[in-house]
Amino acid sequence: MEENKELDDFIRRSIKATGLENPSIDFTDSVLSKIKLANEQESVMVAKPLFSKTTWFLILAAVVAVFSYVFMAKSTAESTWLAAIELNKLTSFNLSLYIPELYSSSAFVYGSIAITLFVWIQVFLLQQRLHKSDALG
Amino acid sequence: MSQNADQHYIEAVINGDTRAFSVLVDRYKYMVFTLAVKILKSQEEAEEVSQDVFVKAYTALSTFKGDAKFSTWLYKIAYYQSLDYLKKQKRTLNTSSIDSDTEFHLASAENALDSLEADERKLAIKSAIDTLAPDDAVVITLHYFEELSLKEIADIMKLEANTVKVRLFRSRKRLALLLKNKLEPEILATYGRK
Numbered sequence: 001m002e003e004n005k006e007l008d009d010f011i012r013r014s015i016k017a018t019g020l021e022n023p024s025i026d027f028t029d030s031v032l033s034k035i036k037l038a039n040e041q042e043s044v045m046v047a048k049p050l051f052s053k054t055t056w057f058l059i060l061a062a063v064v065a066v067f068s069y070v071f072m073a074k075s076t077a078e079s080t081w082l083a084a085i086e087l088n089k090l091t092s093f094n095l096s097l098y099i100p101e102l103y104s105s106s107a108f109v110y111g112s113i114a115i116t117l118f119v120w121i122q123v124f125l126l127q128q129r130l131h132k133s134d135a136l137g
Numbered sequence: 138m139s140q141n142a143d144q145h146y147i148e149a150v151i152n153g154d155t156r157a158f159s160v161l162v163d164r165y166k167y168m169v170f171t172l173a174v175k176i177l178k179s180q181e182e183a184e185e186v187s188q189d190v191f192v193k194a195y196t197a198l199s200t201f202k203g204d205a206k207f208s209t210w211l212y213k214i215a216y217y218q219s220l221d222y223l224k225k226q227k228r229t230l231n232t233s234s235i236d237s238d239t240e241f242h243l244a245s246a247e248n249a250l251d252s253l254e255a256d257e258r259k260l261a262i263k264s265a266i267d268t269l270a271p272d273d274a275v276v277i278t279l280h281y282f283e284e285l286s287l288k289e290i291a292d293i294m295k296l297e298a299n300t301v302k303v304r305l306f307r308s309r310k311r312l313a314l315l316l317k318n319k320l321e322p323e324i325l326a327t328y329g330r331k
Binding site for chain 2 (some may be wrong): 007008010011012014015016018019020021022023024027028030031032036037038039055129
């Protein structure tokens with residue numbers, strides 16, 4: 001026990017005698033200029049939203065207004081220009097009558113699926129890689 | 138350093154006075170740099186990492202709650218920033234595997250030190266500490282130089298207080314042994330020159 005105490009004192013005296021390591025003379029200035037740089041970058045990087053909150057509110061109000069008008073004024077908005085477009089024709093419209101028949105071999109179909117799959121995997125991998133390099137940078 | 142003395146500057150920095158931060162940097166740069174040197178074993182890398190520690194502390198200062206001492210909070214950042222640096226360099230922290238039953242004789246280590254000139258003694262102790270595993274050197278420096286309690290060191294290194302106690306005990310023994318082994322040949326050489 002006594003020896004532990006002595007050893008403790010001895011190490012304390014020894015460590016205190018060595019002092020601490022000294023960083024470079026311009027250490028504090030370097031830190032402050034790094035902070036300044038970080039502050040500037042931060043102010044540059046603050047992204048302004050494309051639509052302000054007021055604009056979003058106005059868009060929402062306009063959408064709500066249009067929908068409410070359509071539902072509320074249903075009875076008065078009939079039999080005018082909408083009827084002139086003859087939308088009901090669309091239900092009897094058959095696209096396949098107007099275009100030639102498309103034939104694709106099963107090899108073509110499998111190939112297309114494989115290419116799509118590879119492109120999708122590559123996009124995913126590239127995205128991961130970019131994220132990683134962003135995080136490191 | 139008292140917490141109140143730091144608090145004044147911390148509040149000034151939070152209120153936008155960047156210059157006030159230089160007082161805190163000047164106050165703690167030696168210890169932060171020393172901890173980084175102990176872990177990274179390179180002055181150049183430690184300089185870079187220490188600067189980043191202060192930049193990080195500056196940006197996170199508003200999150201400092203004041204529950205612990207500012208210094209402890211800062212040393213924690215320094216410790217983990219250094220470990221992160223090692224990780225990025227794909228290096229690992231060497232931890233010691235010390236046999237706690239290693240024999241040592243305090244008297245001989247002390248006698249060996251006494252026979253050296255002040256500068257030589259300083260150098261000998263410094264290089265003995267450098268031979269310790271980084272984690273042990275950190276524990277020794279924080280405890281004996283900064284006089285931090287076991288609990289505070291445990292908080293910085295995210296260890297149990299008991300683990301710190303054991304590590305401190307072993308490092309102390311190891312350091313005494315290193316000093317003895319390191320100094321005895323030098324003393325013999327000095328005698329030879331006389």
